[in-house]
Amino acid sequence: MKTKKFALLVLFALAALLLTACKVNVVTDIKSDGSGAYIQEIGMATDELSGLGMDAASFCDEMGKDMPAGISARQETRDKETWCIFETKFESLDELKNLYSETDTRINQIAIADGQLIYDITLDMTGDSGDMAGMSLNANWIVKMPGRVIESNATEQSGSTLTWKLQIGKENNIRAVSGLGGAGLDLGGDWIWYLLGGGVFLCLCCFVPLVIGGVVFFFVRKKKAAAPVTDN
Numbered sequence: 001m002k003t004k005k006f007a008l009l010v011l012f013a014l015a016a017l018l019l020t021a022c023k024v025n026v027v028t029d030i031k032s033d034g035s036g037a038y039i040q041e042i043g044m045a046t047d048e049l050s051g052l053g054m055d056a057a058s059f060c061d062e063m064g065k066d067m068p069a070g071i072s073a074r075q076e077t078r079d080k081e082t083w084c085i086f087e088t089k090f091e092s093l094d095e096l097k098n099l100y101s102e103t104d105t106r107i108n109q110i111a112i113a114d115g116q117l118i119y120d121i122t123l124d125m126t127g128d129s130g131d132m133a134g135m136s137l138n139a140n141w142i143v144k145m146p147g148r149v150i151e152s153n154a155t156e157q158s159g160s161t162l163t164w165k166l167q168i169g170k171e172n173n174i175r176a177v178s179g180l181g182g183a184g185l186d187l188g189g190d191w192i193w194y195l196l197g198g199g200v201f202l203c204l205c206c207f208v209p210l211v212i213g214g215v216v217f218f219f220v221r222k223k224k225a226a227a228p229v230t231d232n
Helices: 008-020 044-053 056-064 092-099 127-132 189-225
Strands: 025-028 036-045 074-079 080-092 107-111 116-124 140-144 147-154 157-160 161-165 172-179
Touching: 025 092, 036 044, 036 092, 044 056, 044 080, 056 074, 056 080, 080 092, 092 107, 140 172, 161 172
Parallel strands: 025 140
Antiparallel strands: 025 036, 036 080, 074 080, 107 116, 116 172, 140 161, 147 172, 157 161
């Protein structure tokens, strides 16, 4: 019996074959020290669950009934959608690689070197997923990178969060590099706005008091010069 691949491919199969309106997110949240969380999310419009004879609780129970041990589960409501979330913590990149080894994920390189995190994998959605080929599946591979993203082949980027739209029946190459410098300060992809904002703030702090002081000095001096001289 194949159990190793359940954590990923069967999750997609449930979404595509049983619940075609489902959405699937596979999220890897990596911190600068290599720790983080591996999260699998499956969601569906709450009002559509009744048509399947389910409510929110039974939906998440069904999605998680065969999940491996050691995974924490929770349920959330997002924009009238019920989301079942299954999360596994990892303490190092080696532990993350072990988690990936239980799925159809080929690790090309996941490493921290020279102040950068290099994340390069290939997600194989051929082979056992062949029965799903041609089906519509709203599935995203999401990686939250530490530091500033330097390069990636992501479909979408929001700050340091990268999203790849997965394609069934194909190998999906997923690659990103981020810089970890700055004494642990993580400004993500919006670092330029923080820099500009900080510059404006410093200018205001230094320049405005000088202007106010100059204006006050000018009027005080003018007032003294205009004061009449009295004879004793």
